[in-house]
Amino acid sequence: MPNPADRKYSKEHEWVLMESDGSARIGITDFAQTELGDVVYVQLPKVGDSVTQFSQIGEVESVKAVSELFCPIGGEVTEVNDAVVKKPELVNTEPYAEGWLIKVKVSNASELDTLLDAEAYGKLTGEG
Amino acid sequence: MVQKQQLPITSEDYQRRLLMDRSVPGRTGVSLPALDVPEQPLPGTGMLRDDLELPEVSEGEVVRYFTNISQLNFSIDTNFYPLGSCTMKYNPRVNEATASLPGLAQLHPRQSPEQAQGALELLHGLQEYLKEVTGMQGCGLVPLAGAHGELSGILMMRAYHMANGGSHRRKMLIPDTAHGTNPASAAMGGFDVVAIPSDADGNMDMEALRREATDDLAGVMFTQPTTLGLFDTHVVEMCRIIHEAGGLVYGDGANMNAILGRVKLADLGFDVVHLNLHKTFSTPHGGGGPGAGPVCVNERLLPFLPEPVISVEKSSDGNRYVFSRPTQSIGRLGGFFGSFGVLVRAYTYITLLGGQGMLDISGNAVLNANYLKEQLRGYFDLPYDRICMHEVVFSAKLHSGVKALDVAKRLLDFGFHAPTMYFPLVVDEALMIEPTETESKETMDAFAEALRRIDDEAANDPDFLHAAPHSTPVSRLDEAKAARQPYLRWRPD
CATH class of the missing domain: 3.40.640.10 (Type I PLP-dependent aspartate aminotransferase-like (Major domain))
Structure with a gap:
């Protein structure tokens, strides 16, 4: 699955997509879900929590391992994807769409500049 | 000519039925002796419940049921158990x-x-x-x-x-x-x-x-x-x-x-x-x-x-x-x-x-692990190629598409417990093997031969490994489904 060019990526394998209302939608990458294997449990922060860039905000558990989830951008959590909590396999099947995790009201947009674009992230994970 | 009657279920299905599903209303496994003491009312109320689902089965059915499931166990008393870091040695x-x-x-x-x-x-x-x-x-x-x-x-x-x-x-x-x-x-x-x-x-x-x-x-x-x-x-x-x-x-x-x-x-x-x-x-x-x-x-x-x-x-x-x-x-x-x-x-x-026995334990534990390491050298990757102690950690990375999990599952078909997998975390596709000091050279030779055959299968028939084990009471389990929809206890329909 190609990494969409419309978003930014962290070295910890999360993606950030800026929405038209200025909030950021966050998920984990296709590379991350492939490495993890079948995801069976997702633990996310609560709406209203404030998160700082690169801090731990939750966990993704697969049949192989429990991995920490880091927030690629700081702000206030405005929405949590309940669908993915109920059906964690969405992270495997649609990591860039229905498998999104949280939305954040970004406090400092310049943090985006510290993230990778799709091409650089692809290089990091050994593509191209 | 007598027509053979078709059984409504296969014998395998019958063998696997839970005790609750073998229940027949009114059947009993015990005969109580006649009452020979004066009857007493139970103190208080609510001590006895009549809404509990209990199996109604005969003594013979209970014995067969538990004897059969006890034989599905894998144990150190039945098979080699090279579970790294767990030291599954013989219990004298x-x-x-x-x-x-x-x-x-x-x-x-x-x-x-x-x-x-x-x-x-x-x-x-x-x-x-x-x-x-x-x-x-x-x-x-x-x-x-x-x-x-x-x-x-x-x-x-x-x-x-x-x-x-x-x-x-x-x-x-x-x-x-x-x-x-x-x-x-x-x-x-x-x-x-x-x-x-x-x-x-x-x-x-x-x-x-x-x-x-x-x-x-x-x-x-x-x-x-x-x-x-x-x-x-x-x-x-x-x-x-x-x-x-x-x-x-x-x-x-x-x-x-x-x-x-x-x-x-x-x-x-x-x-x-x-x-x-x-x-x-x-x-x-x-x-x-x-x-x-x-x-x-x-x-x-x-x-x-x-x-x-x-x-x-x-x-x-x-x-x-x-x-x-x-x-x-x-x-x-x-x-x-x-x-x-x-x-x-x-x-x-x-x-x-x-004291001498303590020395023999450590001497044989280290000798056995190094023996297996050398028997399997070249078949599986050795990320830290040093003289090892009581266990050896391989990486099952040599064949693309075959994971440590596949190797471990296939070993069950040979009658060996799987090694510890995916640990320690610093080794990719880790297979952590500890023979312990109590295993004989013959057992370790048979185990090494099984792993060499699995290596051959990984190269020539990887799909066979992906579907393993093939000879156990249940084959490859859907671990994701088991974790997402755990079915932990019997419930009435």
Whole structure:
């Protein structure tokens, strides 16, 4: 699955997509879900929590391992994807769409500049 | 000609039915004797429920049901069990014989110490054995499992720092190869865990260690030999750095069968060590019985041992054994005196083998692991290619598309338990194999041959491996479905 060019990526394998209302939608990458294997449990922060860039905000558990989830951008959590909590396999099947995790009201947009674009992230994970 | 009647279900389905599904209304497995006492009403109400679903089956059906499912078990009594880091060694039957002696088995925990001097002498003797094995000054037998022993050690380290003006010492260093219980125990004890990476040889990275040896250091938790099956050659230097920074050194004794009788952890600089009696000293393990994780300490931690400790009062009438409480004890960790039956078994094992036996354990444990390493060299990748200790860690990376999981599942078809997989975390697709000292060369040869055949299958028929196991009562399970939709108990339709 190609990494969409419309978003930014962290070295910890999360993606950030800026929405038209200025909030950021966050998920984990296709590379991350492939490495993890079948995801069976997702633990996310609560709406209203404030998160700082690169801090731990939750966990993704697969049949192989429990991995920490880091927030690629700081702000206030405005929405949590309940669908993915109920059906964690969405992270495997649609990591860039229905498998999104949280939305954040970004406090400092310049943090985006510290993230990778799709091409650089692809290089990091050994593509191209 | 008689037409054969078609069975409504296959015999396999019948064999697998749960007891609840074998129930027939009105069927009974017991016949109660006639009432020969006056009838009494039950006191109060609500003591009996009639809404419980209980199976109605005959005695013969119950016996067949449980006999059949007991035969689905995989155990050390039936098959080779090379589960790395778990030390699934043979449990000698003589341990069971002594643990069943009426004088030990029927002792009541509230019996007065005067009436149980023999049992207390045995516990005292085990304390002395474990002190000798570790080189330590004191021993507490009460922790009920390895992780419980870790927590005891951690609580003693905390009590030591608190008593010595070190309440700011919150940082616990743990190598990236550690058992997962180590950081969990440290966190439960209120410490902040900092991971220390391994260097290219599989030893602890000394530069990283020096950087973290600051004045808020509480100590380090270290397994020697490590979970990579390697004797960390930096260990003496590590202990020196920790002690100079004011910290304490915790030793996870999970891998003691590699060094029994040859290396005392106290001599290397360790301050506290827990021992897994169910690993090193052959008591039942896993589903077979409760564990026991005694803790041994040097002089600095002696006052903090959990109570009770067995002490001896010597007099002209002979020895008298008593329960005692160390002066600054961290307190009780459970009821009574630990897993007494397990302690009896370990005492039996050590007494019968003696000092030479301890040397034979470690010698054979290391020889066997190195034998398997050489038998499998070239078939599986060796990320840390050194002389190993009691276990060897391979990486199942040689064939693309075949994972450690596939190798492990296929081994079941050959009648071998799978090795530990995906641990330690620093090795990709890890297969961690520990033959233990109790296996024969013939068993290890058969195991190595099975792994070489699996390697051949990985190259020529990977799909066959992906679907393995093929000969077990159930084949490859859908682990994701099992975790997402756990079906844990029978419910009426």
